[in-house]
Amino acid sequence: MKLLNRYKELILLIVILAVAGFLRLYNIAGYLTFLGDEGRDALVAYNILHGHLTLLGPRASAGNFFTGPIYYYMIVPFFAIFNNSPVGPAVMVALLSIATVGLIYFISRKFFGIRGALVASILYALSPLVITYSRSSWNPNPMPFFTLLLLYWLYLGVKKTSWKWIVSSGFLYGITLQLHYIEVFTGIVIFFFVLLGNWYMVRAAKKLKNYIEIFKNSLVIDIRQYLQLLTGFVIGFSPFIAFELRHQFENTKAIWSFILIGDPTANDLTHNPFWVTIPDVFFRLFAHLIYYYPYKDFSFNTTDLYPQWLLALWMVVIIIISILSVYALRFIKDKLFVLLLSLWLIFGVSLFSFYHKPIYDYYFEFMFPLPFLLYGNLFYLATKIKKFKSIYIPMAVIILLFIVGFNIYKTPVQYAPNNQMHQMQQVTDFIIKKTNNKPFNFALASKGDSPDAYLYFFHISHHDPVTIDNLINDPQRKTVTKQLFVVCESQPCQVIANSDFPIAGFGQAQIAGQWQVSVERIYKLVHYTHRI
Numbered sequence: 001m002k003l004l005n006r007y008k009e010l011i012l013l014i015v016i017l018a019v020a021g022f023l024r025l026y027n028i029a030g031y032l033t034f035l036g037d038e039g040r041d042a043l044v045a046y047n048i049l050h051g052h053l054t055l056l057g058p059r060a061s062a063g064n065f066f067t068g069p070i071y072y073y074m075i076v077p078f079f080a081i082f083n084n085s086p087v088g089p090a091v092m093v094a095l096l097s098i099a100t101v102g103l104i105y106f107i108s109r110k111f112f113g114i115r116g117a118l119v120a121s122i123l124y125a126l127s128p129l130v131i132t133y134s135r136s137s138w139n140p141n142p143m144p145f146f147t148l149l150l151l152y153w154l155y156l157g158v159k160k161t162s163w164k165w166i167v168s169s170g171f172l173y174g175i176t177l178q179l180h181y182i183e184v185f186t187g188i189v190i191f192f193f194v195l196l197g198n199w200y201m202v203r204a205a206k207k208l209k210n211y212i213e214i215f216k217n218s219l220v221i222d223i224r225q226y227l228q229l230l231t232g233f234v235i236g237f238s239p240f241i242a243f244e245l246r247h248q249f250e251n252t253k254a255i256w257s258f259i260l261i262g263d264p265t266a267n268d269l270t271h272n273p274f275w276v277t278i279p280d281v282f283f284r285l286f287a288h289l290i291y292y293y294p295y296k297d298f299s300f301n302t303t304d305l306y307p308q309w310l311l312a313l314w315m316v317v318i319i320i321i322s323i324l325s326v327y328a329l330r331f332i333k334d335k336l337f338v339l340l341l342s343l344w345l346i347f348g349v350s351l352f353s354f355y356h357k358p359i360y361d362y363y364f365e366f367m368f369p370l371p372f373l374l375y376g377n378l379f380y381l382a383t384k385i386k387k388f389k390s391i392y393i394p395m396a397v398i399i400l401l402f403i404v405g406f407n408i409y410k411t412p413v414q415y416a417p418n419n420q421m422h423q424m425q426q427v428t429d430f431i432i433k434k435t436n437n438k439p440f441n442f443a444l445a446s447k448g449d450s451p452d453a454y455l456y457f458f459h460i461s462h463h464d465p466v467t468i469d470n471l472i473n474d475p476q477r478k479t480v481t482k483q484l485f486v487v488c489e490s491q492p493c494q495v496i497a498n499s500d501f502p503i504a505g506f507g508q509a510q511i512a513g514q515w516q517v518s519v520e521r522i523y524k525l526v527h528y529t530h531r532i
Helices: 002-025 036-049 070-081 087-126 128-133 143-160 163-179 181-206 211-236 238-246 250-261 274-291 308-331 335-354 361-367 369-382 389-409 420-434 452-460
Strands: 441-445 484-488 509-517 520-527
Touching: 002 087, 036 070, 036 087, 036 452, 070 087, 070 163, 087 128, 087 143, 087 369, 087 389, 128 274, 128 361, 143 163, 143 181, 143 211, 143 335, 143 361, 143 369, 163 181, 163 211, 163 238, 181 211, 181 335, 181 361, 211 238, 238 250, 274 308, 274 335, 274 361, 274 369, 274 389, 308 335, 308 369, 335 361, 335 369, 361 369, 369 389, 420 452, 420 484, 420 509, 420 520, 441 452
Parallel strands: 441 484
Antiparallel strands: 484 520, 509 520
């Protein structure tokens, strides 16, 4: 009978993983995002494959410093397998997201039982926001998998006092910190979990009541495990450390400057007090990830698709259930795991109060698995309560069915693909034909995006545009060709008398041709000829 139940469980897990795989991999070439950041990554990966190694990663989203290069080396094998196509790295991200579904099931199964594991993994597999970030190659997107894995390994290390798990979790932290600096929050979780976790384990194992004795016994373990974590971290973070040693700690100085004085060039600073930021982040963590709530701020400045009374009622329900999921932690038998989830939630949410710039949903990727674990435990407990069982179980089932149904209804697969990659390839192929195999300059008229996505397709086609240099470096203007192609992504588009250097650097110009290719407007500029 037990063997039969195991087969049923395995079949259910396979079905969940298959659904997660379909929602992430279906027509991934059409749905993936391919803009400036993705083009930059593709260019670096292509160069790595051709022997141009790097110790520097993508530029951080805030501040004038960079991350480590680990993401570039992660995508290189997939880039090679898919013959230099940007689809390869996107597939890697999708596979890691599918693996995260399985990891959530495995961890939930261990602590919440089969029912809790099914709920947590199903909700994660169907979450529209998770799916959206799981179908594009971007350095923050692998964070859910690696963060969950490193915290679980850390739990095992503290639980078993095993140096292998501790060093391994430190190594993974060196990896995750190179993906995005928001993982600094995870570092604080790690520090306090080791400190408080060892305190709890020593107290429970030796049944000590004297705080001084507990402190003395746990301090030795703390120091040893912090050194083990540091060892693993240095190994995992070594590419970035190598770059810093070679460049006089250039990034470290920039990071320290950002911490002390912030970004003096920033024009999007916010000054919300912590009592506004913390509830906002807590609500968004659950509302966006689990319910796909159409939410922007507490003033309900959101959308006309839903009446305001429904949004308000929906918000109240989300808050109540989410708070109950946190309260339900106290019923988990393994208190060390409770400590880990609690610290992950407390620091993951509260530390955003020190961040005074817009908080985007992708910043939560290091916490993506957390609300699903909490909900898995809550729904498991709802089926275990004997008192009022006839009320709690139907209510839990109804809420679960609503969440599942709404997420299926809102799944990104139902929407038409953006076809960004195909469109950019189409635009670059068109421009190459119009150059007549002659040198050309290229510029992108866009609000904030870089031209790297287009430059990537020019590069692999062996038709790189000539980059216009300034007069100091190029006084004879040898980098200025006889033709400049401008792609307009923003409308209205001003190509004549444009102050952006890639266009203005071409000099006085006139339009020699314009075309509509896909959704983009393309202009060909030549040098102005005075007519009498």
